[in-house]
Amino acid sequence: MANLNLVQAINLALIQEMEKDERVLILGEDVGVNGGVFRVTEGLHARFGARRVVDTPLAESGIIGTSIGLAMAGLRPIPEIQFDGFLGPAYDQICSHAARMRTRTRGAFTVPLTIRVPVGGGIHAPELHSDSPEAIYSHQPGIKVVMPSSPYDAKGLLISAIRDPDPVIFFEPKRVYRAFREEVPEDEYTIPIGKARVVCEGTELTVVSWGASVLQCMQSIEKSSRSIELIDLRTIFPMDLEAIETSVKKTGRCVVVHEAPRTGGMGAEVAAQIMERCFLYLEAPVQRVTGFDTIMPYYKLELNYMPDASRITGAIEDLFAF
Amino acid sequence: MMLIREFELRCMQAYQDKKIGGFCHVYIGQEAVAVGTIAATEAKDPIVTAYRDHGHALARGMDPKHCMAEMFGRIGGCAKGKGGSMHMFDRANNLFGGHGIVGAQIPLGVGLAFATKYEDEVINGGKSNRVTLAFLGDGAMNQGSVHEAMNLAGLFDLPVIIICENNGYSMGTSISRGTTMGHKIVSKAAGYGMEGVEVDGMDVVETYGAMKQLVDRVRETSRPIFVDMKCYRFKGHSMSDPRKYRTREEEEHYEQGDPILVLKTQLESRGFTDDQFKGIQRDVRAEVRGAVEWAEASPIPPTSDLYRDVYREKWGPYTGSSDPEMLGGAEKPCDSPAIDPKADLL
Ligand SMILES: Cc1ncc(C[n+]2csc(CCOP(=O)(O)OP(=O)(O)O)c2C)c(N)n1
Ligand SMILES: [Mg+2]
Numbered sequence: 001m002a003n004l005n006l007v008q009a010i011n012l013a014l015i016q017e018m019e020k021d022e023r024v025l026i027l028g029e030d031v032g033v034n035g036g037v038f039r040v041t042e043g044l045h046a047r048f049g050a051r052r053v054v055d056t057p058l059a060e061s062g063i064i065g066t067s068i069g070l071a072m073a074g075l076r077p078i079p080e081i082q083f084d085g086f087l088g089p090a091y092d093q094i095c096s097h098a099a100r101m102r103t104r105t106r107g108a109f110t111v112p113l114t115i116r117v118p119v120g121g122g123i124h125a126p127e128l129h130s131d132s133p134e135a136i137y138s139h140q141p142g143i144k145v146v147m148p149s150s151p152y153d154a155k156g157l158l159i160s161a162i163r164d165p166d167p168v169i170f171f172e173p174k175r176v177y178r179a180f181r182e183e184v185p186e187d188e189y190t191i192p193i194g195k196a197r198v199v200c201e202g203t204e205l206t207v208v209s210w211g212a213s214v215l216q217c218m219q220s221i222e223k224s225s226r227s228i229e230l231i232d233l234r235t236i237f238p239m240d241l242e243a244i245e246t247s248v249k250k251t252g253r254c255v256v257v258h259e260a261p262r263t264g265g266m267g268a269e270v271a272a273q274i275m276e277r278c279f280l281y282l283e284a285p286v287q288r289v290t291g292f293d294t295i296m297p298y299y300k301l302e303l304n305y306m307p308d309a310s311r312i313t314g315a316i317e318d319l320f321a322f
Numbered sequence: 323m324m325l326i327r328e329f330e331l332r333c334m335q336a337y338q339d340k341k342i343g344g345f346c347h348v349y350i351g352q353e354a355v356a357v358g359t360i361a362a363t364e365a366k367d368p369i370v371t372a373y374r375d376h377g378h379a380l381a382r383g384m385d386p387k388h389c390m391a392e393m394f395g396r397i398g399g400c401a402k403g404k405g406g407s408m409h410m411f412d413r414a415n416n417l418f419g420g421h422g423i424v425g426a427q428i429p430l431g432v433g434l435a436f437a438t439k440y441e442d443e444v445i446n447g448g449k450s451n452r453v454t455l456a457f458l459g460d461g462a463m464n465q466g467s468v469h470e471a472m473n474l475a476g477l478f479d480l481p482v483i484i485i486c487e488n489n490g491y492s493m494g495t496s497i498s499r500g501t502t503m504g505h506k507i508v509s510k511a512a513g514y515g516m517e518g519v520e521v522d523g524m525d526v527v528e529t530y531g532a533m534k535q536l537v538d539r540v541r542e543t544s545r546p547i548f549v550d551m552k553c554y555r556f557k558g559h560s561m562s563d564p565r566k567y568r569t570r571e572e573e574e575h576y577e578q579g580d581p582i583l584v585l586k587t588q589l590e591s592r593g594f595t596d597d598q599f600k601g602i603q604r605d606v607r608a609e610v611r612g613a614v615e616w617a618e619a620s621p622i623p624p625t626s627d628l629y630r631d632v633y634r635e636k637w638g639p640y641t642g643s644s645d646p647e648m649l650g651g652a653e654k655p656c657d658s659p660a661i662d663p664k665a666d667l668l
Contacts, residue, residue, distance in 0.1 A: 033567060034494035057464035057500040058424055058492050088423060089465065124343030126406040128422045294632045297623070298406040299343035300395035304625045 004184040007040050007177050009151035010116075013158040014041065014078065016188050018048055021076060024162060027054040028063060028080030028116075037082045038118055038177055064090040064115065068098050071113040076162055080116045084171075085128025087117060098167040099142030113167040114158070119147065120212050120259050121306050122175035124299035131296055132211070132260035137169050138237035138269075144193055145236040147171040149214035151184050153234055156191030164193060171236075173212035196240035198247070202229035205316060206247040208270050209257040210236060213307055217257050220312040226320065236266055244270060245277045252283035253319045259306050262290040284322035287315040323353040323526060323582050326377045328606040329386055330557075332614055333376065333393055333407075337561050341618075342393045346407045349377035351556030354581035355487050356381040358529025359455060359551075362537045366450070368416050368434040370427045371457035373408035374487075374555075375420040378457065382415045386613035391620045397627075398620030404627065424458075425465025428484060431456025432471040435482035439544060453540045454482040461492020463510070464501055475546040476515035483536055483547045484516075487523065489555040494567040511548035523553035524579045527588060556580075 004012065018024045026041055032055035035042030045053040056063050060081055067077040081087055087094070098111045121130035138145045146161055146168055148154035154172070161168040199214065204226045209217045210233040221228045229247050233239060248254050254274055256267035271286040289307045297305060330348040337346045349356065356377035360369065371378045379389050384400060392399025393407055401409045401420075410420035418434060421427040435454040442449050462468060463486055475482050486507060490497050497504035511518030521532045529551070536547050554576040558565050565573075586599055 029492075030494045037493075055495055055499060058461040058495070059464045059466065061466045062464070086423065089426075089467065126344055126408060126422065129345065292628055294628050297404045297628055298395050298401075298409075300403060300622045301625065301628055305628060 001183045002186055003181045004151045004155075005178050005181045006148070006151045006154050006172065007038060008181075009155040009184045010040050010158055010172065011042065011044070012184070012186070013155040013162075013188075014044060015047065017076075017159060017162045018044070018052060020188075022052075023074065024076040024078065025052045025054065025070070026078045026080065027056050027067065029056055029058055029082055031055060031080050036080060038174060040116070040118075040172070040177075041080065060086050060088075060090040061093055064093040065097070067113050067115075068093060068101070068111055071098075071111045071167075072101065072109050076112055076114075078114045078116060078162060082118070083125075083129045084117055084119045084131040084133055087133060088128075090115075094137070094143065094167070094169070095140045099140045101142075102166065103142060110165055111167045112165050114161040114164070115167070115169045116158075117169060117171050118174040118177070119171035120173045120175055121296055121302045122212060124302065126298045127296045130302065132258070132291065134171060134211075134236045134258075135260055135264060135266045135269075138266055142167070144168040144238065145171065146193060146234065147173065147211040147236055148234055149173060149176060149211055149232050151180075151182050153191055153197065153232075155184055156189050157193065157234060159188060160190045160193050163190070168193065171211065175212040176215065179215070191234070194235045194238045194240055196243035197232045197234055198243070199230040199232050200228070202227040202251065204228060204251055205253040205255065205319060206231060206244070206251045207255050207257060207312070207316070208233060208244060210234065210266075211259065213257045213259050216307055216309050217312055219309040220316065223309070223313065224316060226316070228316070239266075239269070239273070241273055241277070244273060248274050248278045249281045252281050254282075255287045255289060255312065255315045255319065257289045257307050257312055259291050261293045262288060263293050265290055284319045287319055289315045323357050323585065324602050325386065325606045325609065326353045326356065326380050327582060328603075328610045329376060329380060329389070329613070332390075332610050334557070334561065336393065336614065342407065343395065344406055345373075346393070346561050347374040347559065348557050348561075349374055349555075351576065351580070352487060352489060352523065352553045353377055354526035354529050354585075355485075355523040355551050355553050358523070358526040359457075359485060359533045361530050362533035363453065363455060366416060367452050367537070368418055368431070368438075368454045369457075370418040370431040370434060370454070371420065372424060372427055372459060372462065373420065373422050374459070375408065375410040379410035379412060379417055379420070382412060382417045384410065384412045384415060384417065386610060387616040388412075390610075390613040391617035394617040394620070395622065396617055396620035397623050398617065402627065402631075403620075403623045404631075425462040425468045428456050428458055428462070428465075428468045429471040429474075431482055431484070432475045432480055435475065435480035435546070436478065438481055439478070451541045452481065453537050454480075455485060456482055457485045457487055459492065460486055460488040460490065460497045460504075460507065461495065461500060462486075463507060464492075469514075472510075472514040472516065472546075472548070479544050480546055481540050481544040483533075483540055483549060485549045485551050487551050487553055489553045491555065491559070491567070493559045494563075496567065506550075508548065508550040514546075514548075516546045516548045518548045518550065520550045520552065523551040524576075524581050525584050526581055527585065554579075
């Protein structure tokens with residue numbers, strides 16, 4: 001066991017997968033010599049050399065497009081995009097190619113690709129450096145979307161993502177990067193993609209969340225006198241509907257919390273699934289606590305944008321008062 | 323140049339003091355580029371640049387107060403405190419930003435030039451003769467959008483000068499590690515049917531002289547030009563950059579060619595005195611100190627500002643169920659943020 005933060009846990013997962021499988025390579029802007037903007041790939045260039053940890057030109061479309069080619073040829077590329085907002089130039093390659101290749105070729109070609117992307121706000125960065133685009137990519141069939149909230153989950157999920165036969169966008173909540181440490185096994189282990197984690201059990205209300213918002217949910221729940229169950233989805237798509245259903249049938253109340261804008265966010269999907277599966281069990285309508293339908297503002301306002309414990313508590317109380 | 327230098331030094335200090343958040347890319351070392359190129363334009367000529375944009379804003383005449391307030395995330399900033407360091411906009415001065423996505427401003431610049439041509443040919447029937455300057459870094463030269471835009475500019479004969487501020491580095495990646503023909507990026511122009519020119523961007527007199535000719539030429543011919551502007555950024559890429567990718571010797575070599583000192587020496591041979599230099603230094607210090615004070619006095623944007631300027635309608639028709647009621651809804655949208663009479667900026 002080692003006491004690691006999220007950055008170190010990801011770094012460790014990358015090292016172990018690269019040692020295990022020579023087909024695994026890393027590429028991206030300044031991921032090599034510099035170790036990446038957030039230093040997630042630190043030390044890998046020295047360890048594995050420039051052939052396997054590749055500094056690329058500043059060209060997201062090229063990085064992802066090239067990675068798709070590498071993957072189609074049977075390698076396991078792990079491109080890094082420096083920030084959520086820079087997925088834009090690569091969107092075409094991700095959604096027009098990576099996502100569709102298996103279907104388009106009727107399974108003849110696949111794209112085992114893991115795109116690592118720091119995500120979300122809370123580090124005082126401006127727009128394009130603070131976005132939460134998980135819904136956009138979850139809406140694209142053919143891609144899996146993963147977002148861990150803890151070092152332990154990050155390591156296990158990343159290893160699963162790298163070994164997954166299909167393209168995975170692996171969102172790393174940058175607010176959590178160095179926020180805390182926890183025990184992470186040094187041995188390799190996997191956490192299945194598509195499986196949620198029950199962070200704490202409860203009987204009266206279910207909170208569903210993912211990424212950095214999970215921490216805010218925990219703060220809110222700790223202060224509450226109610227018996228609240230917290231589910232960390234971990235994988236946004238494919239979503240663990242069973243976990244949600246089981247919990248909400250037990251509690252009858254649900255609050256969904258995410259940082260991304262509200263309209264068309266994945267909270268809407270969770271709410272719709274609950275309506276379809278748990279309607280007769282509900283004591284109150286599903287509530288959402290989310291970012292707003294605006295562009296992420298510069299830092300003096302970012303804390304107002306992101307769901308915090310008091311907004312979550314407000315929603316929880318509303319449900320009990322319903 | 324001295325105003326920009328002082329402004330940037332104060333920004334670095336304010337960043338260290340945590341008064342500026344997020345990212346801050348300073349322009350120290352490259353002052354001659356913004357000053358020399360923009361001096362060669364007329365006020366009507368559109369300018370668009372990337373995120374290392376404070377120098378362009380000041381050279382274009384933005385009040386340092388508004389520039390600093392933006393850095394501080396205050397209402398008095400040129401983007402009402404909602405943009406920050408990378409988002410310098412100034413409508414009155416035809417500065418079209420300040421953009422954070424590397425390279426993406428070049429298609430915009432080409433579009434601005436297209437607008438000039440369209441207006442001239444379709445609407446005005448006359449000649450407005452605007453010349454657009456579109457700036458990008460050497461790293462940005464590798465973005466696909468830049469090449470799409472260069473092709474368009476060449477194909478449509480658009481009056482734009484694409485200026486590559488070639489400081490040799492894209493974050494930690496030197497141009498030779500990231501760019502083909504890095505030793506001669508001007509050669510890329512030919513493929514797009516453009517004239518390509520190399521200019522020394524560390525000597526403001528030369529920069530200005532060369533650019534004046536080019537701007538005049540484009541005003542006449544409406545043909546795009548690509549400029550490889552040789553320069554060097556003295557500081558790190560952003561504030562948290564240990565600069566392990568280059569040597570101290572290399573930095574010292576370029577620091578000897580500090581554009582401010584180069585100009586000072588040139589002027590001294592024409593009778594410019596140290597006292598005059600110190601006088602300017604005093605003036606810019608006072609001005610920038612004033613800008614910092616003004617910025618600090620400018621209010622933080624209210625929460626309701628989250629919703630402003632997303633659509634023309636205040637909340638917009640499509641904001642669904644997400645409205646500021648969720649935050650308690652007490653605050654009113656802020657309608658008169660202006661503290662300074664220069665309201666067109668706000
Ligand atoms: C699409 C996109 N990718 C990556 C970044 C992150 N980034 C910001 S600046 C930069 C380097 C740019 O270098 P260059 O174009 O040479 O400009 P300079 O910083 O030297 O002024 C990178 C990689 C970004 N802002 N946008
Ligand atoms: Mg550069």
